[in-house]
Amino acid sequence: DTGVSQDPRHKITKRGQNVTFRCDPISEHNRLYWYRQTLGQGPEFLTYFQNEAQLEKSRLLSDRFSAERPKGSFSTLEIQRTEQGDSAMYLCASSSGLAGADTQYFGPGTRLTVL
Amino acid sequence: RKEVEQDPGPFNVPEGATVAFNCTYSNSASQSFFWYRQDCRKEPKLLMSVYSSGNEDGRFTAQLNRASQYISLLIRDSKLSDSATYLCVVNGGRSYIPTFGRGTSLIVHP
Numbered sequence A: 001d002t003g004v005s006q007d008p009r010h011k012i013t014k015r016g017q018n019v020t021f022r023c024d025p026i027s028e029h030n031r032l033y034w035y036r037q038t039l040g041q042g043p044e045f046l047t048y049f050q051n052e053a054q055l056e057k058s059r060l061l062s063d064r065f066s067a068e069r070p071k072g073s074f075s076t077l078e079i080q081r082t083e084q085g086d087s088a089m090y091l092c093a094s095s096s097g098l099a100g101a102d103t104q105y106f107g108p109g110t111r112l113t114v115l
Numbered sequence B: 001r002k003e004v005e006q007d008p009g010p011f012n013v014p015e016g017a018t019v020a021f022n023c024t025y026s027n028s029a030s031q032s033f034f035w036y037r038q039d040c041r042k043e044p045k046l047l048m049s050v051y052s053s054g055n056e057d058g059r060f061t062a063q064l065n066r067a068s069q070y071i072s073l074l075i076r077d078s079k080l081s082d083s084a085t086y087l088c089v090v091n092g093g094r095s096y097i098p099t100f101g102r103g104t105s106l107i108v109h110p
Helices: none
Strands: A005-007 A010-013 A019-024 A031-037 A044-050 A053-057 A065-068 A075-079 A088-095 A110-114 B004-006 B011-014 B019-025 B030-038 B045-050 B055-057 B060-065 B070-075 B084-092 B104-109
Touching (some): A005 A088, A010 A019, A044 A065, B004 B084, B019 B084, B019 B104, B030 B070, B045 B055, B045 B070, B070 B084
Parallel strands (some): B011 B104
Antiparallel strands (some): A005 A019, A019 A075, A044 A053, A065 A075, B004 B019, B030 B045, B060 B070
């Protein structure tokens, strides 16, 4: 499968614990995005990388959230000291970055439940 | 005003009906536009890009109206399998950050 993959698909954790999610984009894509989606809402932008550089970060992303893409390939999203309000689907998407053809392709998401 | 607005619906239509959704956006500098489809508890998948001249893909037609700042999606001859949430996405302005609408729910019934 050459699409975007995410791991784990589901994560249940207790409040206060740290969690880390991984995203592997389509191999030739240099842009990688993280989104959060809650029930009845569209995906909300969290952050975006061009290769290894984190270029944009949403105000939604509190200090408890950090994302990395160290070698410009896979990315990780870490949430420290999780809260119940962090429960959501975390979606990763990648795109080629080519002008006029910058379509995003999404991974299956990681569903986080904070108890 | 939200950057991208959609009527959440649901739009409840019989098989074979024609249904249309609109999506309005606030940033006049927006440059690219898309419709995505999202099935329940699944990831969004690209349905079609929206070009200035409008575009058609089978039963689906997308149009862009820059003057009034909206895009539309028309589905002809609805099928049961068209039941899903349709997300409008707007890119551009000063950054590459895509903004999603909250989605419009479509239910096609027999």
